[in-house]
Amino acid sequence: MVKTTLEVDDDLWRRFSILVIREKGERRKNEVIVELIREYVERFGITEDPQQLRYIIQVEEEREAFNRVRDKLIRDPNYSGKYVAFFQGAIVGCDDDKGRLAQNVYERYGYIPVYIDRVAAGERRVEVPSPELSGREV
Amino acid sequence: MKYNLDYSPPAPSIKVRFSSPTSTNSMEIEAKIDSGADITVLPQNVVRELRLIPAGRVTVSSFDGQEERKYTYFLNLHFGNFKFSMVEVVGAKRRDALLGRDVLNLLKTILDGKTMNFELLDP
Numbered sequence: 001m002v003k004t005t006l007e008v009d010d011d012l013w014r015r016f017s018i019l020v021i022r023e024k025g026e027r028r029k030n031e032v033i034v035e036l037i038r039e040y041v042e043r044f045g046i047t048e049d050p051q052q053l054r055y056i057i058q059v060e061e062e063r064e065a066f067n068r069v070r071d072k073l074i075r076d077p078n079y080s081g082k083y084v085a086f087f088q089g090a091i092v093g094c095d096d097d098k099g100r101l102a103q104n105v106y107e108r109y110g111y112i113p114v115y116i117d118r119v120a121a122g123e124r125r126v127e128v129p130s131p132e133l134s135g136r137e138v
Numbered sequence: 139m140k141y142n143l144d145y146s147p148p149a150p151s152i153k154v155r156f157s158s159p160t161s162t163n164s165m166e167i168e169a170k171i172d173s174g175a176d177i178t179v180l181p182q183n184v185v186r187e188l189r190l191i192p193a194g195r196v197t198v199s200s201f202d203g204q205e206e207r208k209y210t211y212f213l214n215l216h217f218g219n220f221k222f223s224m225v226e227v228v229g230a231k232r233r234d235a236l237l238g239r240d241v242l243n244l245l246k247t248i249l250d251g252k253t254m255n256f257e258l259l260d261p
Contacts, residue, residue: 099224
């Protein structure tokens with residue numbers, strides 16, 4: 001079990017407290033918050049595989065590192081418009097072709113969680129209109 | 139090749155072998171030809187079975203405008219005489235794969251719904 005502290009706006013907390021007392025009774029706020037967290041996780045979905053979760057955390061850390069320097073890279077003609085690979089917070093490869101970049105990085109460092117993205121503003125977006133795609137687990 | 143009658147309405151689909159980028163682990167599954175998909179989609183259980191490691195993240199827009207963030211994976215795929223290395227795919231909760239335009243644009247695709255035949259060529 002994890003114990004954590006939340007910072008919540010006074011008025012929002014007061015209204016939340018009243019609602020919980022009204023709907024659930026006294027001393028049930030913790031239970032409601034846990035339920036809300038569970039609903040959030042289920043709605044957006046995340047794998048339960050602990051190894052995949054570790055990979056995702058590592059990739060998210062590399063993505064953060066990329067985002068910290070993204071604007072600088074966009075201004076740099078050596079990187080702008082190209083794909084870069086981040087590992088342990090640093091650039092470990094750059095290429096016009098993302099597949100070739102991934103291949104080179106995996107050959108050099110092994111099959112490890114790197115983050116590969118295009119040096120451009122905003123997140124990469126793709127369209128997959130097939131209705132059966134839905135299902136939020138990543 | 140014949141359209142797959144398991145889909146309703148029937149759809150062009152083929153068996154595609156997906157393999158991990160650095161090991162011999164591979165899985166062959168049905169993949170529907172999906173010219174509307176910008177990117178190839180892989181069932182999440184294949185991601186798990188092949189022990190793929192995420193390497194990117196994209197925002198995926200669905201048919202109804204809903205957006206989801208999905209992790210991407212690089213892997214090799216092959217079907218018929220075609221082999222493609224280090225294709226970036228997204229994982230999704232579904233039973234079959236979708237072969238998107240990222241792969242289809244490397245080939246000539248002929249769909250003949252009247253006779254329920256299709257061809258994938260590299261002329």
